[in-house]
Amino acid sequence: MSPTPPSDSLRLYRVTDAMNLLSLSRTVIYEQIRAGRLRSVTQGRTRLIPASAITDYIALLEQEASAA
Known part of the structure; x- marks a missing residue:
């Protein structure tokens, strides 16, 4: 079962x-971004995290938990 994106209409999160x-x-957020585990984009000087990246990160955590 894959996680669903956050329920509100935002597509990019600060x-x-x-x-x-x-x-x-x-x-921890910035560590996960640097490690490549959480994708992000930049708009000017602002770092934004796409809703799909949050969904993918949650799926990664669930996959790691089930493998352990």
Whole structure:
């Protein structure tokens, strides 16, 4: 069963929004981005996380949990 994207109409989330959605700290969000586990895009100086990247990240966590 694949996770569904966040229910609201946003397609791009600021890091602070992703922090709330994923219950992770700012540091962990940026670590996951640097590690390539959480995709992001930039618009000017703003880093944004697509809703699909959040869905993919949740699926990755679920896959890792079921493999353990």
